[in-house]
Amino acid sequence: MxxxxxxxxxxxFLAGCVGMATSRNLIHAVGSLAVCQSSTxxxxxxxxxxxxxxxxxxxxxxxGSRPLVDPVVQALTLTDVVVGATVTALLLALVVQVAxxxxxxxxDELRELRG
Amino acid sequence: MSxxxxxxxxxxxxxxxxxxxxxxxxxxxxxxxxxxPYGERAVEAALxxxxxxxxxxxxxxxxxxxxxxxxxxxFGSVLGTVVVLRQTRDERRVEPEPxxxxxxxxxxxxxxxxxxxxxxxxxxxxxxxxxGGGFQGGVVAATGLHLxxxxxxxxxxxxxxxxxxxxxxxxxxxxxxxxLGTGGLLAGTAYLTDxxxxxxxxxxxxxxxxxxxxxxxxxxxxxxxxVLLARFLDQAIEIVTSGEEGDRAPGTDGAPGTGGARPAxxxxxxxxxxxxxxxxxxxxx
Amino acid sequence: xxxxxxxxxxxxxxxxxxxxxxxxxxxxQSLVLGVLGLALALLFTVLQAPDVALSQLAVGTALTxxxxxxxxxxxxRKARSERREEHE
Amino acid sequence: MRGxxxxxxxxxxxxxxxxxxxxxxxxVLTGLWLVLIQTVDRLELVVGTAAALPVxxxxxxxxxxxxxR
Amino acid sequence: MNGWLAAACALxxxxxxxxxxxxxxxxxxxxxxxxxxxTVLTALVLLLLAQGYARPAYGDLALVLAVLGPAGTLVFERxxxxxLAASPARTPFxxxxxxxxxxxxxxxxxxxxxxxxxxxxxxxxxxxGCLLLAGSAVCTRALTAAWxx
Numbered sequence: 001m002x003x004x005x006x007x008x009x010x011x012x013f014l015a016g017c018v019g020m021a022t023s024r025n026l027i028h029a030v031g032s033l034a035v036c037q038s039s040t041x042x043x044x045x046x047x048x049x050x051x052x053x054x055x056x057x058x059x060x061x062x063x064g065s066r067p068l069v070d071p072v073v074q075a076l077t078l079t080d081v082v083v084g085a086t087v088t089a090l091l092l093a094l095v096v097q098v099a100x101x102x103x104x105x106x107x108d109e110l111r112e113l114r115g
Numbered sequence: 116m117s118x119x120x121x122x123x124x125x126x127x128x129x130x131x132x133x134x135x136x137x138x139x140x141x142x143x144x145x146x147x148x149x150x151x152p153y154g155e156r157a158v159e160a161a162l163x164x165x166x167x168x169x170x171x172x173x174x175x176x177x178x179x180x181x182x183x184x185x186x187x188x189x190f191g192s193v194l195g196t197v198v199v200l201r202q203t204r205d206e207r208r209v210e211p212e213p214x215x216x217x218x219x220x221x222x223x224x225x226x227x228x229x230x231x232x233x234x235x236x237x238x239x240x241x242x243x244x245x246x247g248g249g250f251q252g253g254v255v256a257a258t259g260l261h262l263x264x265x266x267x268x269x270x271x272x273x274x275x276x277x278x279x280x281x282x283x284x285x286x287x288x289x290x291x292x293x294x295l296g297t298g299g300l301l302a303g304t305a306y307l308t309d310x311x312x313x314x315x316x317x318x319x320x321x322x323x324x325x326x327x328x329x330x331x332x333x334x335x336x337x338x339x340x341x342v343l344l345a346r347f348l349d350q351a352i353e354i355v356t357s358g359e360e361g362d363r364a365p366g367t368d369g370a371p372g373t374g375g376a377r378p379a380x381x382x383x384x385x386x387x388x389x390x391x392x393x394x395x396x397x398x399x400x
Numbered sequence: 401x402x403x404x405x406x407x408x409x410x411x412x413x414x415x416x417x418x419x420x421x422x423x424x425x426x427x428x429q430s431l432v433l434g435v436l437g438l439a440l441a442l443l444f445t446v447l448q449a450p451d452v453a454l455s456q457l458a459v460g461t462a463l464t465x466x467x468x469x470x471x472x473x474x475x476x477r478k479a480r481s482e483r484r485e486e487h488e
Numbered sequence: 489m490r491g492x493x494x495x496x497x498x499x500x501x502x503x504x505x506x507x508x509x510x511x512x513x514x515x516v517l518t519g520l521w522l523v524l525i526q527t528v529d530r531l532e533l534v535v536g537t538a539a540a541l542p543v544x545x546x547x548x549x550x551x552x553x554x555x556x557r
Numbered sequence: 558m559n560g561w562l563a564a565a566c567a568l569x570x571x572x573x574x575x576x577x578x579x580x581x582x583x584x585x586x587x588x589x590x591x592x593x594x595x596t597v598l599t600a601l602v603l604l605l606l607a608q609g610y611a612r613p614a615y616g617d618l619a620l621v622l623a624v625l626g627p628a629g630t631l632v633f634e635r636x637x638x639x640x641l642a643a644s645p646a647r648t649p650f651x652x653x654x655x656x657x658x659x660x661x662x663x664x665x666x667x668x669x670x671x672x673x674x675x676x677x678x679x680x681x682x683x684x685x686g687c688l689l690l691a692g693s694a695v696c697t698r699a700l701t702a703a704w705x706x
Contacts, residue, residue, distance in 0.1 A: 001403055002147070006140040008410045012417045014129055014136075019421035021125045027426040027471055031433055034464070035417045038440055041456075042413065045447045048154060051147035052402070055448045056158050056169035059245040059317070059526060060614045063162050068169070069448045070154030071161070075173035077444075079185040081455040082250040082336060083192075085463060089343050090192040092471040093199040096350060099475040103482035108118075147403070170451045217702050220631065223695040225554060229547035230688070231624045233517050236539040237524045238454070238621065245526070245614045246450035251621075254458035258625055261466065265631040267554045274553035275546070319531045340463065344470075351470040356481075402558055405606070408569050412577065419581040427637065431588045434629060435580050438599040441618070442569070445606055450615050457622050461596070461629035469636040523680050524620075 005046035012039035026095040026105040030088060037084050041077045048073035165313045166322040171243040175328040179307040183292060186332060190289050193339045200346040208353045214268040224266030231259025239333035243322045249329040253336025261344060269352050278345045281338045288335025295327055409443040430468040434460060506548065513544035561609035564665075565602045572598040572661070579654065586644035586700065589633045590654045593696045596626035597658045600689055601665045604682070608669055613678055620685045627692030634699050641700065655697040662690045 012035055019032030048070030054061065056071040099105050102113055116124075144150065161172030174182050202208070235256025242248030263272040299308030311323035319326065416436040423429040437460020444453035514537075521536035522528065576598060579591035600622040607615035634641065666686030673679045 001407065002145040003140045003143070004407065005146050005410055006136075006143055008414050010133065010136040010140070011414055014133055015418050015421045017132075018125065018129060022122070024424065025426055027468060027475065028424060028429055031426065031429045031468065032421050034433060035420050035436070038413075038417065038436065041440065041452065042410075042443065045444060045449050045452065046146055047144065048151065048449075049147050049406075049447050050149060050151060050154075053448055054610060054612060055246070055450050055614070056154070056161070057244075057246055057450065057612075057614055058162075058167040058169075059241075060612060067149075068154065068158055070151040071157050071169035071173050072153045072178075074170045074449045074452050075178060077449070078170065078248075078452045078455045079174065079182060079250060081452060081459055082254060083185050083189050085254075085459040086189050086192040086196075086339065086343065088464065089347070089467050090195045090199070092467055093196040093346070096471050096474050097199050099478045100356070103479060105475055105479075168451070214635075217699055219695055220699045221554060223627070223691060224631075225547070225551050227624060227627065227688075227692070228550050229513060229517055229543050230520065231628070232543045232546060233520055233540065234524070234621060234624050236543070237521065238617070240535055240539070241525070246454050246617055248451065251451070251454040251458045254455075254463060255621060255625060258458065258462045258628055261462070262628050262631070263550055263553065265462075265466075265628060265635045271550070271553040271556075274556070275549045317527070318529060319535060344463075344466065347467055347470040347474075351473040351477075356478075404558065404566055405562055405569075408566055412569065412573060415574070416577055419577070423581065427640070428585070428588060431585075431592050431633065432581055434592055434633075435577055435595050438595055438622075439573075439577070441622075442573075442599060442602060445603060445615060445618060448610075450612075450618055453618055454621060457618060457625065461622065461625045462632055465629060466632045466636075469632065473636060520684075523677055523684060 005042060005049075009039045009043035009046065012036070012042060024106050024108065026098065026107065027092070029107070030091045030095060033091070034084075034088060037080075041081065044073040044077050162316075164309055164322060164325075165316040166325050167244045167317050168242065168246065168248075170246075171248050171325055171329065172322070174248065175243075175325045175332075176309050176322070179296070179328065182328075182332070183296070183307070186289065186292060186335060189336065189339055190285070193285065193343055196343055197346055200350050202349070202354050206354050206356050208349075209355055211269045211352050213270060216266060216268070220266050224262045228259055228262050231262065232256050235259060235333075235337070239329060240319065240326070242329040242333075243325045244317065244319070249332030249334075250336055253333040253338075254340055256333075257337040257340035257344070260341060264348065269348060272348075276341065276345070278342060281341045281345070284334055285338035285342055288331050288333075288338060291331035291334065292328060295324055295331060298324065405446040406443075409439065409446045412439040413443050415439075426468060426472050430465045430472075433468070434465050437461060437464065509548050509551075510544045513547045514540050517543055517547075559609055561605050565605035565609055568598060568602050568605065568665075572657075573602070576654075579650075584644040585637055585640045586647070587651050587654075589630065589637065589641065589700055590651050590658075590697070592633065593626075593630045593693060593700070594654050594658045596622065596630065597661060597689055597693045600626065600685070601661060604665060604669055604685070608672070616678075616682065616685065620681070620688070623685050623688040623692060626689075627696050630692075630696040631699065634696065647701070655701065658693040658697055659690060662686055662693065 016032045016036030019035065020029045023029040023032060050067055050069045053067045053069040056068040095105055102110055104110060157173050157177060158169045160177055161169035164172060164176055166172035235252045238247035238255055239249050239252030260276065296307040298310050299306050302310040309323040313323050314321040416432065416439045420429060420432040420436050423432050437456055441453040441456045444456060517540035518537050521540060525532050573595060576591050576595045580588050580595060600619045603619040603622065604616060607613060666682060670679050670682050673682055
């Protein structure tokens with residue numbers, strides 16, 4: 001159990017990479033990149049977890065009454081989830097532009113077009 | 116490089132990284148360990164500045180400058196999307212067809228829309244107390260607005276949404292964050308320092324500038340998402356290049372590979388398969 | 401035993417992530433990505449990170465699928481019109 | 489949805505209806521805010537009513553936009 | 558580990574894993590129905606976790622999912638209308654998924670409402686439950702209507 005989350009994070013990262021490298025459709029590649037991104041979230045939050053801890057949010061618990069997990073990694077992750085979505089949007093916009101200019105989103109066909 | 120060689124290179128790379136990861140994970144701090152020096156100090160600092168949600172304190176007080184960078188990325192990628200997906204000279208707009216939607220869906224959307232918007236505001240406003248904040252609440256509110264597209268039609272959404280205003284709101288949110296930061300400079304300390312009175316712990320006004328920065332981010336994120344989706348919606352529904360069909364009659368092809376089997380019809384096919392579906396959906400209510 | 405929820409959520413995330421990559425059609429992939437988002441939100445909750453889970457829920461449920469599907473729609477329409485020009 | 493064009497009621501009536509609909513939404517949404525929050529104090533009430541008003545206007549605008557076709 | 562967490566785990570294994578499998582295979586209609594079911598079940602698991610960890614604040618997650626989940630399913634219903642209509646006829650399994658999406662909500666929410674101290678928290682919980690129920694019912698109905706022609 002002590003390394004399971006790290007292994008899952010590594011698995012997600014590698015699976016996303018394989019998906020991107022073998023993709024025949026740029027939109028699918030962007031989706032695979034999203035899987036890669038999620039691996040970093042899993043890794044960061046796993047590093048910050050404390051056994052028996054609870055969220056560092058004091059709206060419904062008294063400060064100091066329970067052990068807390070690490071808020072720093074959570075802060076890193078939460079902004080990245082939203083910012084990552086807008087970056088995905090930018091990539092999708094580029095894919096749409098590629099489709100407009102070349103009429104295909106297959107990376108192999110695009111390479112042939114370039115010559 | 117042939118596809119076969121490429122696969123071999125990929126396999127070697129994946130195997131190498133997997134081996135390295137497998138070695139490294141045993142050296143990482145064990146999962147669930149009790150030692151979190153940064154976390155403990157961050158919680159102490161959060162309580163000292165009377166912010167109940169330590170994550171919000173890290174984001175908008177202790178690491179506020181980092182968040183400034185994050186939201187600059189957000190602003191930049193929205194700007195990039197807007198530029199990439201603009202309407203070019205050889206493109207024109209077609210008026211989207213009204214979509215018939217089943218009555219219950221439409222009624223549900225019209226009741227749910229204000230509920231989602233208010234939930235978004237609630238999440239932004241209580242960012243420094245309970246889980247939530249500007250990033251989350253902004254996305255919630257912006258998604259709620261697009262219920263009008265998914266459950267009514269694009270024309271209804273366009274009637275209530277002024278992209279121009281939302282672009283301004285996006286910039287205003289960004290500017291608000293930057294200007295709130297200068298409060299620290301005016302008070303004679305560092306940029307983005309929390310200089311306002313801290314208030315009572317656990318209330319809406321606690322934490323000095325944290326709720327204000329949260330609100331600025333909330334406005335920016337909500338507006339950014341609306342502008343982004345406006346560009347995608349325009350491209351997918353309204354904008355056509357010469358020779359391309361509009362939203363009136365897109366075909367029903369499934370995967371791109373199967374589409375080629377269809378016989379090439381005339382450009383002006385009015386009996387595209389989408390038309391009957393749309394009107395048919397109206398009858399379902 | 402206390403960490404059974406964490407282990408189960410990790411299992412769910414690993415399955416959903418693998419399925420998302422293995423689904424080659426972007427339309428079907430966007431559905432699996434939606435489910436992956438929900439699984440991640442669950443994992444973040446059992447890792448005691450409700451803020452991050454909320455972020456993931458907000459982004460993953462409607463926003464990402466909507467953007468992917470709109471892109472697919474545009475790309476397919478474009479590809480179709482190109483094919484027609486070739487045929488004519 | 490309705491295809492028939494009905495005669496438009498006088499302006500005062502329309503204004504009263506608009507105000508009524510918005511006020512109804514405003515009340516409902518303020519109630520919703522009270523359910524969502526944890527502790528009730530004056531600032532929460534002020535923020536809640538202030539947030540509910542534009543949302544109520546948005547609710548009415550959305551209904552009109554959906555009805556107009 | 559208390560009973561609520563055990564219930565959450567059980568729902569995760571017996572509900573979410575099969576729903577994930579259904580979302581990854583088969584015709585599009587089945588996948589979208591499975592996505593809707595996943596949304597509802599995730600919201601219920603989140604409510605159970607909030608009770609299990611004794612953190613009412615986690616309930617906000619279920620609330621947000623209850624209002625956004627139907628929007629997500631309607632996105633698919635809207636943009637995949639053609640493929641949904643082309644899906645083969647509904648099977649009993651798909652009907653079961655549609656039913657499970659609404660039938661799972663009342664028992665969980667009512668059980669949680671009984672143990673919550675009466676007050677605004679109970680109202681919030683019931684509101685979340687009602688939103689979930691309404692959203693799931695509307696989505697299932699819309700998907701069925703898309704198939705019905």
